[in-house]
Amino acid sequence: MLLWIIQRDLLLAMRRQSDVLTTLFFFIIVVSLFPLSVGPEMNMLRTMAPGIVWVAALLASMLSLGRMFSSDYLDGTLEQMLLSPHSLFLLVLGKALAHWLVTGVPLVLMAPILGIQYDLPADALFVLTASLLLGTPILSLIGAIGAALTLGLRGGGVLVSLLVLPLYIPVLIFGSGAVEASSAGLGYGAHFSLLGAFLLVAVAFSPWATASSLRISME
Amino acid sequence: MLLWIIQRDLLLAMRRQSDVLTTLFFFIIVVSLFPLSVGPEMNMLRTMAPGIVWVAALLASMLSLGRMFSSDYLDGTLEQMLLSPHSLFLLVLGKALAHWLVTGVPLVLMAPILGIQYDLPADALFVLTASLLLGTPILSLIGAIGAALTLGLRGGGVLVSLLVLPLYIPVLIFGSGAVEASSAGLGYGAHFSLLGAFLLVAVAFSPWATASSLRISME
Amino acid sequence: MNWENWSEFFAMGGYGFYVWGSYVVSFVCIVGEVMLVSKRRRTLQKQRGLIHEPTTKEIENETTP
Amino acid sequence: MAINWFKYSSPATYYSLAGKLIPIFTVAAVLLAIAGLYIGFFVAPTDFQQGEAYRIIFIHVPAAWMSMFLYLVMAFWAAIGLAFNTRLSSMIATAIAPTGAMFTFLALWTGSLWGKPMWGTWWVWDARLTSELILLFLYIGFMSLQAAIDDPRRADKAGAVIALVGVVNIPIIYFSVNWWNTLHQGASVSLTQSPKMASTMLLGMIIMSLACWMYAIAMTLIRSRVIILERERHTAWVAELHEKEAA
């Protein structure tokens, strides 16, 4: 069931062609806007780089949250999912994973290239990528809760950011903190273990919260 | 007619209560995210501030573009607008202005307070606010074209950013450039006259381009 | 008593703007909150004649949890 | 004790009980505030380090405390409402949120007004300040979510979910922000706390905190009564109530 729902969502993402690409381009554009607006000094850009990449990743992942449930909601598929004999927990977990595969993974793959634009050294690049790899699934999982709660509310797109961004903050801090720690020559192990712990907690609880939110929203 | 459509859109915005507020809070949150991911050193934050505020304003304005036409499109109102005997140019201009009133103006009003968080001096705050006042209507007008072109495409939300961001870049550069110039003690008059010129061009041409895009999207 | 006279009290040792800025805004917020709630209540009372339909049968079991 | 608690969880009973309690809490809040302000401004001595500016403390600290407590209280009632489907507790949660947000705002406002003379800047990205700011966002998120939903039952439940998720996150946010802040060489300025506070200062602060508590309770009662009236305006007992009031 889990695999099956992931497969379906990936199929839909492929069918809508531009979905994967556009999130990715959004990420790239936001990261590239900063040198334009902040100015071209390399030293400063280098210090800012992990922060900017992380904020951009967070925004990109957040902006695509809207699509996680809303199209299923509008055309009645979600109603059918609630009426399905399958476990809603798994269904929701599947959807969050599919979201991550479609939005998170491309970001992770793209990050090193963007890091090079900001002249990051190789090990910082590695830490940046690894932190994104650990962090982006958390974003998808937490985001699912917000997306489920704001279902069908017309102002939804922006409301979801309001709900979800404060919850993203720890991920952001530890994600970008890891890179900065490694640049400063400090260990980043602690950051990574914390991110890992967040991930475990999120996998265990967020589908459950999301499932109840969905039931609430559909009532 | 112009007034009338503005009034209608404002009514809709009020009805959806949270619309105005959520764009604003999005702006605030994005601006407040950066220190979290870049780190709390005030000196660095002060140099980044104009760039960050401008990028955040641009994102906030862009994200609310989706709502400019899409709900009218989904429920068939847009079809009715195309079939209306009124001038489509004015209709579109009205919608863009309403969008600016709902999203741009609150940002302009909020910017000084956020600038204070970044410890900007008083005159930089003034230039920042003035540049936003000149710049945000351009964002709404240009954005309208993108919103019209991506109407009804499911990946729309992100596709519109892709189309519109490149066009926003000059506004971003001159807007944040003005603040930096004033901080550096240089004149910012040239930046402002350029922004003003952009604004005039946008008012003259963008409604026209938007109107034709709408016709194309609806065919 | 800390203060020789009122003007000293208002000056707050040069920090008047900050101290009074805090207290005045706090006071305004509290008054504002009270006013918002009472306005909400008044709108409700204004509406009640319009909205209440004595014809619909009342819902007794709605009042208990 | 044979109190029937469920009796008080019926909106009708609560409504009249709250009506009786409101004056008590209001009077208590006013009296305590007068006493607290008197102590704060006329009894407490000038601080040798900060001069008179420290007098902001009598509003700043109570506001900061309230902002945090109220979030917990709100989440508690919301959780009860979600778990036992008691609408009254959800309404109380809804009624608390604006007051909590107001105190959060006041803590930020008075804090930055304090920061300017003490640190020379309105704002620093200090751990405590930052988490207070995030708390404001959590409140606003809760309120806008509820405002965006028309159906009150759904609004209650959705609000409860976000309040609970937020409550789990508050410690995480607090510690992460704290850690984030101290990993770097730290903010160039830190809270200049005098280790031994004059006992009158402490007294003034505590009395002002109590005043804020009373105010928050009174406000919650008042607002929850309005919410009850809004939601139950079509029930028999509200109609009776109106008739009684009209007579």
Place this chain on the structure above:
Amino acid sequence: MLRGNDLVCVRGDRRLFEDVNFFLDAGGIMRVSGPNGSGKTSLLRMLCGLSLPAHGEISWRGTAIRSLGGEYYNEVTYLGHLAGVKDELTAIENLRISSALAGAEIGEDKAREVLQYVGLGGRELLPVKVLSQGQKKRVALARLLVSSTALWILDEPLVALDTSAIKMIKDLLEQHLAQGGMVVMTTHQEIDIAAATIQQLQLA
């Protein structure tokens, strides 16, 4: 007045219909019928100029509608599958906005009266999203009552309506026709409408 000449509709690889010819005069009704997917909606959208025929021409009072623009839209009202009704607004606001958009502003009292007539009395102030399917459709149809255009193009106006509402629409159409109006409509349901000239256009 409204004439279609050798109209051809192509969708994807399919030629939905070809050689469709008709002429509709004042007081006449044309009912377009055909099984699902035969191109009824596509034809109606062509008639309002929302899409172009692959071949052939549509003319109004002798002029091709393509060259008429706004003038034509002063005389046409189109109600498609989508009602053009805003979920967040109340029925009154919806009606006032949609008729103002169509160039015929109406006051609040008039709107209230019209909504009363279509059976939404007492529900004028609810946001439309809480209304039932049929009630939403009624809000959309209420526009016809305040429209002063000559040509009505209606795509399945009877969907989701109950019998009393169908009767109301029937009366409304008959009155419009009697005053010299014109109607082009599709429907899968049976409905008898008295008119000066009744045409049936069978697709596929």
Place this chain on the structure above:
Amino acid sequence: MLRGNDLVCVRGDRRLFEDVNFFLDAGGIMRVSGPNGSGKTSLLRMLCGLSLPAHGEISWRGTAIRSLGGEYYNEVTYLGHLAGVKDELTAIENLRISSALAGAEIGEDKAREVLQYVGLGGRELLPVKVLSQGQKKRVALARLLVSSTALWILDEPLVALDTSAIKMIKDLLEQHLAQGGMVVMTTHQEIDIAAATIQQLQLA
């Protein structure tokens, strides 16, 4: 099997219906009728557990549906106003996905065959968004052909369908009933269905 006891539905300030009681046994059909906005859709959503009645209880084989959960959903198929059909996917993909979701996976050949039967032969590979209203509805209804559930809850299944499709649905329902299935449906159109027991539930 399906029993409703003293059901009350409250929407906003309105009490839509009260004291609704019914009992539906194997082979029986219940047609819920009433004017627009009388609460038919609301009742049907209650019957599937999508919303809760303000008062009263719905039970299936003697157990309240609230306490049944997934077990109940193994035996119910609900088709609402919204078809649950994805615009971007083809008819085949839609059918396979929706039946897998309902717990009955089918292969590609089977799906093709079913779509052929509902009259979409040759259009199985088009994205659903280009299909006509009626064809979309057929894609949604195709699910009934592969469903093995006992209780079908259908909200206006006939909307937008042409006469041949209505005939098909009629046959399908009769066959389902003959095999001991149950149907609860609403429709504003006339349709005669032969069944062991036929009930009419009139709202408002």
